[in-house]
Amino acid sequence: MKKRLGAIIYRTLKNDLTFDEIMDVIEIPKAKQFGDYSFPCFVLAAVYKKNPHQIALELEGKFHDEFITQAAAAGPYINFRLNREIVSMECLQTIGPYQSAEKTKVMTIDFSSPNIAKPFSMGHLRSTVIGQAIANLGERCGYNVIRINHIGDWGTQFGKLIAAYKRWGNEESVKENPIQELFRLYVKFHEEAAVFSDLIEEGRSWFKRLEDGDTDALKLWKWFREVSLEDFQRVYKLLGVQFDAYNGEAFYNDQLSHISDLLEERGLLKHSEGAMVVPLDNVNLPPCLIRKSDGATLYATRDLAAAFYRKETYKFNKSLYVVGMEQSMHFKQVFAVVEKMGFSWHKDIHHIPFGFILKDGKKMSTRKGKIVLLEKVIKETISAAKANIEMKNPELENKDEVASAVGVGAIIFHDLKNDRTTNIEFSLDEMLKFEGETGPYVQYTHARACSLLRKGSGIKSEKTRALTDEHSWEVQKLLVQYGQVIQSSFEKYDPSILAKYLLHVSRVFNSYYAKVKILEGNQSLTSRLLLVQSVRDVLKDGLSILGIKAPEKM
Template structure:
């Protein structure tokens, strides 16, 4: 509707402004008494050489758009009031015709966006600390596709670096092959933690670890064999979690994949005379960009994250020809990505600005960051299992005869954990409290899922009572009034919410939208007795509204990676 209003206003105003400019200026009034939309005329005054009050008055007298009941000029604003009966037909017919494609855009048609997310380190447990990148990245990939782009999901596994020298050292000194085979991730993590405890007492262990990593980089047979084993068992463990969360990837090319691709990048840096020696290491000065030097190669010849990410960026551009390359990585890596873009820009690479770092805050437990090194972690797999168990208990208490209890408990348990993360603006920290996640009241995943299940149950009961499933489309919803207005308005905002969430790389906008829609539906459900409605047209039109809520809620949850149970 905003687009239709903008088109009409552009016709009336003239060619001084574009439809997109006009649409961006249209506001939603704070109070419904001031209209459903408002257009401020102040920016037009200078070009049109008229006062905002006069412009608003003139526009009001000439404005005609189907679905707008009346317009009213007020203090330089043009307030627009929707005809809820006609507007309902515009909105609901579109939802019912498009189904899950409602809100789909073709903005990025034929273009690719790569998105790098999750990226856990091998030989370490998949902790709650990894959840944020995983679920934010998955939701953003879904939003990328919803706006018409092709999303290439990349899991840049942390499978290289000095930590593997530490792990090999620890395994050779204190490891038990049988224990590792029986419970690989748990045992490898114990060894990693124990190494750091011992290294505080015996600093020479750090040098031994560096030696083993140099052997690994040099292709030492024993080092490679252990590293390959660690990687394989880790990926097997990670796949359990990804399967539970229904998250997939197009590429698992990790840090090791770029071992033979870094030399080419280093050569380009040499050719461009960008490398300088600093205390034996090779760096790129970035004073002009107000950034510290970017370390490319250590004194001992070992490579760093920056070297690999430069190689990865070049490889991904060549392989996928992306229009944007997105990195869903924590706030603490912001400097790294500024340096990465600055180095590419110094190489005169025109797509350097197409690299986008999407930062996020930490997952906190008891107000503190979780640390893999110190062993202070909460395993994601255990959290998911506990969440499912609590969901199962709630189902047994509230609806013990529910079919498919196990499946629904998983949908609710997994969804609760994901939604709890995604409802928070990504740059804020998230506090881990499992009991809060599972509440069926308030701003939670189970609350939204329950609203969807309630709508599904209502539709099923109505269809059973009437004996048919009508998809009749109405030219006008004559039975609708102010009771239906909030729901219709909220449903109509879905596409704009998707666009804003995608533009801002912010899935919390979708989560908040789902909460708002669920609250409005529950209010409507409490006030309206659809099954007992004697007026068949009123009943039918109300059901079309509920079906539209269902479609929109389900798609909103899908964008977040959360399932929508038909019954709860």
């Protein structure tokens, strides 16, 4: 609808503005009495050398198209009312699951990325579910998406863990409960190191042995990695998340010298207090540290190696990194180095930052053992959903399957309904709510639509007629925006746009359900059922993009 209106305005203005400039300013009025869309004439003030109110008055009678029933000046705006007959027929006949564009481009997306030998905590949830949703949006918008889990499996923390295992660990305890035992050792190391500072050097020594290929150190590291990945898979299965590659930091060990050579060849590496850096004064950034004075590589070196590997292997058109906001400077430096090296694809790599999940107003700390285990939270929400079903619909089929869909959906939606850049305070009570602005509310609305369609399936159908009453119009206006919402969510890398839209559709549809006798036998019955079907399809499709299942019964 917006594009069609934009084309009419563009034609009427006779090229005074570009089509994109017009599309950028068309808006939906806050109050529905002002119409369906508004065009602010401020953007024409400089062109016509008149005040916006005068421009609106002069233009209001010049829009001639059957798609518009009214164009009225209101202050500096022109408010448009659309032809409900035309919009309704298009909505009822075409709205449904968003048709994916032909996949002609490649996008890599790096998300989740937990550290091995540490529990999968609530702190890892945001990257995982935001990344999954953006990956799904990318697929709908014409990309072959490569999902990458850049596991944290290298660095001095593994020297610390090996030192802790050698001092206090035993094989049987790790085999019996791998992640919990390794995590206990990691926390104990930091507690002891606060008292006995020589432990820090011991940890560094073990990491040096690991880097040098020491057999004992490598054997333990590989074991820790294997049991960690097995544990992660259990959580990913609960969330319905899959990856195409698990190439972690260690994968790039043999590619680091190539990065140093490339930088050396281009004369970009400089000595700084014994370390090797790439100066970035040209873009007002601190120097990017490539090698420390002892020759050790850093995150930047590995992320450069990963960027080049992904470009060469996947030939991406777009490469995304869904990593916390605290890493923003790091990625600015890495991307600036790629640009300074002369590679034009630096403009195709993007950091997608997000805020923290806080506990009592503070970031969760793995080192201090202050975390909330994600798997525990998932199981608690599923259990709460099961109890809710037992109380409200004890005869429901597939209760366990529905409880899992509702419990996991509650967690994912609770995250994705928030703007990704905001911090979220962890609250199990909030996640366990099944009413209001929640995933279960959207799922229940979908189930309600399915129920109506089941009840209406045996009723004799009539031909499709336009629905032009006020209640139907509010639903249809929203439904025809679905494709635009998908595009906007992807372009802004913000799944909350889609999540909020699904909440809006649910609220408006439930209002429609309360005010209109949908199954009443009259000439518009077929059209009303088609409208219900469109709502069902949009809710199911939108939830699936967010990584949430849509049960047909709840």
